[in-house]
Amino acid sequence: MNPKRGFTILELIVAVTLGAFIAVISGLSLRNASKIFTNVSGRDAAVRNLIKARRILENELILVNLASNRCQIQPAPASLGGDPDGDAINFLSAVNTTTGDTQLLTDGSGSPYYFRNVFYYLSVPTNHDALFGVTCTGGSEGYDFNCPHKILLRGVQDQNPTFDPGDSSTQDTLLAPLAASLVRPTSFPKTTALDTVAANLLHFRVRRSGTAELIVELSAVSLVDAGSKVGVGNRSFRTGPYTIQHQFSIFPKN
Numbered sequence: 641m642n643p644k645r646g647f648t649i650l651e652l653i654v655a656v657t658l659g660a661f662i663a664v665i666s667g668l669s670l671r672n673a674s675k676i677f678t679n680v681s682g683r684d685a686a687v688r689n690l691i692k693a694r695r696i697l698e699n700e701l702i703l704v705n706l707a708s709n710r711c712q713i714q715p716a717p718a719s720l721g722g723d724p725d726g727d728a729i730n731f732l733s734a735v736n737t738t739t740g741d742t743q744l745l746t747d748g749s750g751s752p753y754y755f756r757n758v759f760y761y762l763s764v765p766t767n768h769d770a771l772f773g774v775t776c777t778g779g780s781e782g783y784d785f786n787c788p789h790k791i792l793l794r795g796v797q798d799q800n801p802t803f804d805p806g807d808s809s810t811q812d813t814l815l816a817p818l819a820a821s822l823v824r825p826t827s828f829p830k831t832t833a834l835d836t837v838a839a840n841l842l843h844f845r846v847r848r849s850g851t852a853e854l855i856v857e858l859s860a861v862s863l864v865d866a867g868s869k870v871g872v873g874n875r876s877f878r879t880g881p882y883t884i885q886h887q888f889s890i891f892p893k894n
Contacts, residue, residue, distance in 0.1 A: 688861035701856075712814055719768075722784050726841075767826055786876055799812050844857070861882050
């Protein structure tokens with residue numbers, strides 16, 4: 641009867657070495673997979689915010705009358721010092737919130753009856769540091785491109801609650817001064833008067849092109865990736881590998 645043969649020292653060394661090699665390769669693969677997932681998920685979050693902002697802006701700005709007495713565009717206040725957070729666009733809305741339809745004057749002219757002011761602007765919440773766990777400083781490059789935690793807000797004001805579609809003089813007029821209505825919110829407001837459209841944006845700009853086109857620029861930062869690689873707070877993200885930029889045109893019907 642042959643005795644059972646055990647492993648030789650050489651065989652044990654080969655087995656242990658092979659096991660260690662497999663463990664190292666597996667660890668590197670898992671780390672790389674985790675890094676890829678983190679990068680992709682960070683960019684996905686930024687892209688989702690940009691798409692959400694675009695969808696809401698397109699749906700409402702398509703109805704804007706671009707005449708100077710119906711629509712105004714100007715820089716929003718600088719929340720953190722430095723240059724403005726982004727742009728603000730203020731326009732008159734003829735949408736009847738009860739029916740969802742455009743209200744026309746009853747004088748036979750076919751002209752819209754403007755009920756209220758609607759405005760969009762970018763801002764940094766007053767409790768920024770507590771919300772995001774970091775302190776951002778305002779940048780000075782024409783606009784602030786340092787803070788990637790800005791929120792796009794939609795405000796509504798009705799300066800003349802008593803309306804009469806038969807009397808054009810009862811319509812709302814543009815807010816003056818607009819800056820007085822562009823307040824920094826606390827956290828992420830969700831009210832009819834001031835609503836959060838999208839969070840974690842870097843930049844929002846609106847420009848007229850001729851008399852029939854609005855050009856909108858939006859950008860956001862892949863925060864997970866940027867935070868781990870270069871840090872967030874006092875550096876510019878105007879351009880770079882962590883910034884996703886989105887530009888589109890709107891041709892209002894009015």
